[in-house]
Amino acid sequence: MRERLGPIPFEQLAPQQQAVAQAIIDGPRGALYGPFVPLLRSPELMESAQRMGEYLRYRSAIGTRLSEIAILVTAREWDQQVEWAIHAPIAERSGIEAGIVAAIAQRRKSPAMLVDEALVYDFCVELHRNKRVSDVTYANALALFGEKGVVDLMGINGYYTFLAMVMNAAQTAAPVSTAAPLPE
Template sequence: MTDRLGPIPPEQMSDAQRAAAQAIIAGPRGAVYGPFIPLLRSPELMEYAQRMGEYLRYRSAIGVRLSELAILVTARAWNQQVEWAIHAPIAAQVGIPPGVIGAIARRERPQGMLVDEAVVYDFCVELHRDKQVSDHTYGEALALFGEQGVVDLMGLNGYYTFLAMVMNTAQTAVPPSTMPPMPE
């Protein structure tokens, strides 16, 4: 697969692209990589997207551990290897057990999840599969995370779906990872 929208050499960037790239480099990501490479073609969109992603990834109301779990479920739903390569190692570092990560990769419901992990997993799977969330699952998420947590969980699914669509269309190159890729 050819990377359709690969890196733009700095000398070929517009002023707006340079400013948008610098904003990402100066933030917690520290570099322009993954979805931000193709998104750089639309610097204003990239700026808004990265700001939303910065909140959802680093400060969401459900916390980093559960955010990473939601990202993995979304990556699996969209067969998005870049998201997987980046976020599977992070998920492991923040406490998602290897067995849970492996089951998600294989499209299996993980065994032995903590209650909050199971609620996030079910919420995300239902949202991607059914395009809605059942009253039961919604009620469990609401009881655990409150309204802001539920909205942030919806936001995580939507945001990482957006990134998956961008990278799947752009055929973004998969970076090296400490975790194996998802099976086809």
């Protein structure tokens, strides 16, 4: 599969593209990679997406460990190899057991999940597959995370779905990763 919207040499970027690219390079991500390569074609969209993603990835109300489960479920549901390659190792470094990551790759809920991890998994799977969340799952998430946490969890799912759609359409190449690729 050929990458449709691959990297552009920095010196060939328009001034607005250079500015938003440099902001990402100078921020917590430290480099321009993954979804930001195709998004660079629309600098204003990229800038807006980057700000939302920075909040959801690094400062969400549910914390990094649980955010990574939501990201992995989204990557799995969208068969998104780039998100998986980037976030499976981050999830493990954030405290998610390797067996849980492997189960998500197989579209399974691991019995080893902690209560909060299982709740995030259920919430995300329901949202992706059913296009809604059951009253029971919603009430459990509300009790555990509060309204801000539930909204942030919905936001993580939506944001990473947006990125998955961009990268799937652009056929963005997955980076080298310590994570095994998602199975077909």
